Amino acid sequence: MLSLLLVDDEMHIVETLAATIPWAELGIGTVHKAYSVSEALDIMNMTPADVVITDISMPGTDGLELVKSIHLYWKRTKCLLLSGYAEFEYAQEAIKHQIAGYLLKPVRDEELIARVQQVVSSIHQENELNNIYERAMKVAREQLPKIRSELLRDLLQGKRIDGPQLQERIGLLELPVQQGAEIGMMLVQFKDGFGESRGFELSLMEFAIGNLAEETFEDLGAVWMCKDIHDYLVIVLIPKPGQAAANPSYKKQVEKLCDQLYANVQQYLRVKISMVMGNWGTFPDQVTKLYDNLLMVFNKRFGHEKDLPVYVMSETESVTIHVLKRLYEPPMLLYVMEAGNWEAAREKLEGIFEELGQDWSESSEHLTEAFYTLFSSFSYIAHKNGHKLAHLISGEYSRGKELSSHITLEHLKEWTWKVFDLFERHALNETRNARVNAVKEAQKFIQGSLADHTSLQSIADHLQMNPAYLSRIYKLETGENLSDYVTRLKMEQAARQLKFTTKKIYEIAMELGYQNANYFIKIFKKHVGLTPQEYRNT
Structure with a gap:
């Protein structure tokens, strides 16, 4: 039940309204009475009402001033104005302060009841929406670490997210990082085996390492962590505002704290880990490069060895990795084709050919790599849909086998687009046939x-x-x-x-x-x- 506050300097009006209107039937459980604005504000300070019905014209401070105060301090309270004046400026002032209604005296009971019913209904609707929002925000807060990890994992794999969209997601996830900011990156791997049967223990261990990392680096910056596709823990360090990652003393502090984190894990969690501190780079442009370099150095320096101390990469170990990024970055071609998203698949191919044209048009190795990856994607989709690739693309199958021995970018593009168009037409025909068959079956049943x-x-x-x-x-x-x-x-x-x-x-x-x-x-x-x-x- 809601609460109501009646305000009027004429006592008999307040008493009559309080006694004669069936408030309980309208969803009003408590009715407060005030005979001045100051008395009304005292009541609102002690027990804020859900609905206020106030006269405008009162000695001293008038009802409009009361409404202004309520709008300022009690945003959810709904106000109804009663007045013997029909002047436009009153209505205009009322609208400015989001008044729920404006009624002229003498007001009929039916008119007042109808307006209060509308206000009560709107309050219940707002409360329900607020409850839904709060439940959604509670779930979102509970899932925040997981969603943050998923975003970082996407960025590590090279997923392209345009600037405004990325900034919006960063804000929603409450991550203290700005585009263009310097970040550091670390890679952690467990050296004690956690079998599949101990997946829960492994999750707890990852959670514990994340907490230790946050505590260890809290004076230098924030920690953003995820588990990558290789089951390594990737820890991103985001310096605090005013902390300069380019400052040698800052980097020395970070390296020292890496040793401290390594020791804390050994001491408190009793597990063996390998850990590499990588170079620094800008977010998000260099995230994938930092990660790829970490993986390369990790495999070179550690291999299958245990009990090695923290390794800190030098600047000279950072290399440009000559891979076809667009070919392997998510979403993979075979996945978008599998989903039947032909527009996204076409955009994916255009991106692959754009990169090949810019960087690798004269590299037979990269062209061959692209050919076999595309060929295997087409084969996978054909086989998954119950077809043989040779039957599906007919003469292009033989031409593709011939193409692999003396490939050029133009030939690869020409062959790929022909095969892609055959796939798209075949898929659309299958969809159309399925629809036609459904229509025929429906008509047969109806007849x-x-x-x-x-x-x-x-x-x-x-x-x-x-x-x-x-x-x-x-x-x-x-x-x-x-x-x-x-x-x-x-x-x-x-x-x-x-x-x-x-x-x-x-x-x-x-x-x-x-x-x-x-x-x-x-x-x-x-x-x-x-x-x-x-x-x-x-």
Whole structure:
């Protein structure tokens, strides 16, 4: 139940409204009374009301000033104004402060009750929306570490996120990093085996290492962590504002704390780890480069050895890795083709060829790598859909085998686009055939059950389809609504029986599933332009 505050300097008006309006029936459980603005504010300070009904004209401070204060300090309280004045400036001032209603005295009980009902309803709706929002935010906060980790993992794999969208996600995830900021990166690997049966213990260990990392580096910056696709822990250090990552003393502090983190893990968690501190770079442009260099150095320096101390990369160990980034960055070509997202697949191929043209057009190794990766993606999609690639792309299969021995960028592009177009056409034809078959099955079922109560749901149940999906594909394929098709068949059947049988009109209506003969006559005339009797007489 909500609470109400009645405010008017005329005591009898307040008392009458409090006593005569059935507030409980309107969802108002408590009614407070005030006879001045100062008294109303005292009540609001002690027990804020959900709804305030106030007169405008009162000695000293008027109702508009009260409304201003309520709007300033009690945002969720709804105000209704009562006044004997109909001046425009009052209404204008009321609108400025988001008044829920403006009623002229003397107000009729029915009018006041109706307006209060509207206000109470709006409060309940707002409360429900607030509850939904708060529940969603609670879930989001609980999932925040996981969602942060997923974003970092995407960036490590080279996923492209445009600047404004990335900045929005960073803000929503409350990450203290700005685009263009310097970041450091570390790689951690467990050296004590955690088998699959100990997955829960491993998750706890990762969580514990994350906490230790946050505590260890808290004076220097924030920690952002995820587990990569190789099961390494990737720790990104985000310097605090004013901390310069380029400062040699800052880097020395970070290196010292890396040793401290390594020691803390050994001491408190009793597990062996290998750890590499990488170089520094800008966020997000150099995230993938930092990560790729860390992986390379990690494998060189550690291999399968245990009990090695923390390794800090030197600047000279950072190299430019000559790989086809667009070929392997998410989403992979085979995944977008598998999902049937042909527009995204086309964009993916355009990006691959753009990179090949800019950097590797003369590199036979990179061109061959691209060819075999694309060939394997096409093969995978063909096989997964129950086809052989050679049958699906016909002569392009042999041409592709010949292409691999003396490949050029132009030949690769030409071959790829031809194969891609064949795949896209084949997929669209399969979709179209599936729709056509569904339409035929629906029509066959309808034709055999005209006398029954044929509904969209019954047709969809027979075809084991979602009704909305069936209705949509029927309209796409035929240009006619499914319900219109059913009615048209019934009217055609009715016309035949009217012409070639002596059955009574109500009998024909019953046979076609119409229990009400008058309704049948109305539908028949709408479709044919004549009543059944007129049609029979022609």
